[in-house]
Amino acid sequence: MIGLARALARGLGDDLAGVDFNRSPTSAALAHSFKQWVHVAVVDPAITLVANFSAIPAPPGPVAHRLTALVHAGDVRGHVRRFEPERCAMPRGRSALRFDGNELTVVRGVHRLSIDEPALALRARLTMRPVAPPSVLRHLGVRGVFHWAVVPRLHAAGIIEHAGQTYALTDAPAYRDRNWGSFCFGDLSWDWGYIAAPAGGPPCSLVFARLMNAARTRIIEQELLVWWDRSLLASLRDRDLGFECSGAYDGPLTTVPPALALCRPGRATDVPQTVTVLGASSRGRIEVRFARAATARIIVPNDVPNDTRNVRNHARPGITTIYESFGEASIHGRLDDHELAVTGRGFFECVHA
Amino acid sequence: MPDPFARFVSDSLDAIVRDAPGCAAALAVALDAVVLDLVVDDERAVVYRDGHVRAVAAPMAQTSPGIPGRPIVHVATTARTVLDLASGRDELLPAILANRIRVRAAMHDAERLFDVLRLFVEGNARSSAAPGLFAEYHRQVTHESRRST
Numbered sequence: 001m002i003g004l005a006r007a008l009a010r011g012l013g014d015d016l017a018g019v020d021f022n023r024s025p026t027s028a029a030l031a032h033s034f035k036q037w038v039h040v041a042v043v044d045p046a047i048t049l050v051a052n053f054s055a056i057p058a059p060p061g062p063v064a065h066r067l068t069a070l071v072h073a074g075d076v077r078g079h080v081r082r083f084e085p086e087r088c089a090m091p092r093g094r095s096a097l098r099f100d101g102n103e104l105t106v107v108r109g110v111h112r113l114s115i116d117e118p119a120l121a122l123r124a125r126l127t128m129r130p131v132a133p134p135s136v137l138r139h140l141g142v143r144g145v146f147h148w149a150v151v152p153r154l155h156a157a158g159i160i161e162h163a164g165q166t167y168a169l170t171d172a173p174a175y176r177d178r179n180w181g182s183f184c185f186g187d188l189s190w191d192w193g194y195i196a197a198p199a200g201g202p203p204c205s206l207v208f209a210r211l212m213n214a215a216r217t218r219i220i221e222q223e224l225l226v227w228w229d230r231s232l233l234a235s236l237r238d239r240d241l242g243f244e245c246s247g248a249y250d251g252p253l254t255t256v257p258p259a260l261a262l263c264r265p266g267r268a269t270d271v272p273q274t275v276t277v278l279g280a281s282s283r284g285r286i287e288v289r290f291a292r293a294a295t296a297r298i299i300v301p302n303d304v305p306n307d308t309r310n311v312r313n314h315a316r317p318g319i320t321t322i323y324e325s326f327g328e329a330s331i332h333g334r335l336d337d338h339e340l341a342v343t344g345r346g347f348f349e350c351v352h353a
Numbered sequence: 354m355p356d357p358f359a360r361f362v363s364d365s366l367d368a369i370v371r372d373a374p375g376c377a378a379a380l381a382v383a384l385d386a387v388v389l390d391l392v393v394d395d396e397r398a399v400v401y402r403d404g405h406v407r408a409v410a411a412p413m414a415q416t417s418p419g420i421p422g423r424p425i426v427h428v429a430t431t432a433r434t435v436l437d438l439a440s441g442r443d444e445l446l447p448a449i450l451a452n453r454i455r456v457r458a459a460m461h462d463a464e465r466l467f468d469v470l471r472l473f474v475e476g477n478a479r480s481s482a483a484p485g486l487f488a489e490y491h492r493q494v495t496h497e498s499r500r501s502t
Contacts, residue, residue, distance in 0.1 A: 258441025317379045
């Protein structure tokens with residue numbers, strides 16, 4: 001049995017190695033806006049940890065390597081740290097990356113995440129084994145192509161220490177993706193989320209996303225993918241889907257980095273209290289509901305060039321707010337022969353430029 | 354080191370010109386002819402436009418730090434409030450309503466203050482020098498506060 005599990009992990013690891021590796025811009029013309037980040041989430045009932053390793057151009061200097069960490073354990077706390085280039089390793093063509101003492105590696109199909117962020121009172125040592133195959137998606141953005149390689153479900157084990165508490169995890173659901181491509185913050189909006197069935201629950205995971213123009217007057221692309229056990233059960237796209245958001249959160253928010261809250265004063269947001277995604281195709285019907293429990297926001301400066309005819313021109317002022325919501329989620333419906341009735345925890349991100 | 358706030362603002366403005374020229378240009382437009390008279394505890398800094406936006410330390414005893422003929426926005430606060438705003442422990446509107454920040458100006462000039470503040474923060478977010486400059490200001494004012502207690 002252990003041998004079989006190892007063989008499965010190795011097989012999934014081999015699949016992953018073909019899609020999830022450190023990229024570099026393939027077009028010199030778009031290199032100024034080439035962005036890449038790896039997002040890992042571990043969703044234990046007692047604590048959710050999100051770690052985002054990003055490499056984003058910061059003209060006139062070199063690429064800026066940042067780690068953004070969010071922890072949801074009752075309330076949400078967050079932190080972002082930029083690292084000197086010489087303290088970072090993100091070798092092209094490899095999956096591994098290291099930002100100072102924070103590291104994410106993949107060896108023989110096993111992912112290892114180490115986080116040491118004393119400013120957030122956070123330390124994590126986790127191993128994660130994929131239990132569903134990776135998928136790659138491509139979005140056509142406003143100025144380029146944006147790619148997304150997702151490992152929808154892993155089982156995480158290890159410890160997370162946060163704010164004086166130690167959480168021991170066994171087979172906690174986890175999620176990982178890598179995003180890369182050329183686009184500017186300020187050009188696009190998106191809604192994106194994933195749902196993880198609890199440990200011991202149905203072997204189901206789900207992601208959904210819709211990419212829009214900055215004004216959100218046009219949907220560029222939308223999709224919903226459902227995995228069951230070790231295979232992709234269904235993917236629904238574009239006209240197969242409808243998104244409905246209701247309510248708007250107007251309470252206090254943790255802001256990362258905190259000083260940028262001064263650029264978005266007041267409490268008004270358009271963060272939905274609930275999100276419903278309805279899908280219907282020849283495969284069947286599905287209804288996904290997400291109910292927000294806690295939200296943090298990450299604020300990043302826009303990098304849309306001041307002169308769009310000269311993309312190397314300096315960026316015009318403006319910021320993008322990335323709202324990260326944690327909550328409860330449910331999946332109901334029927335796709336092919338699978339009856340879906342899943343409840344679990346979910347994560348919803350909206351970027352409404 | 355004297356005038357830590359004026360030095361922090363002045364060095365940050367230089368960094369914004371270097372690292373975020375779009376924000377520097379927008380800052381100059383937002384401030385226009387207005388002069389900001391900023392009093393933080395027992396220190397005064399004057400922010401004005403001379404090509405780019407610049408900041409200089411001014412004596413506390415000076416009654417009108419303005420440049421003749423230019424409108425002035427007077428702001429008084431404490432280093433503690435500045436640190437709390439930067440760390441997210443305080444918010445701008447509650448701080449003003451509770452008099453932790455006092456603003457005295459014609460309404461249309463006060464509006465410029467908020468645009469200038471927003472662009473100053475955003476410019477700093479684009480500058481690799483900003484964390485170091487703020488850490489130095491934080492170190493100086495907390496050190497000063499420890500010495501005086």
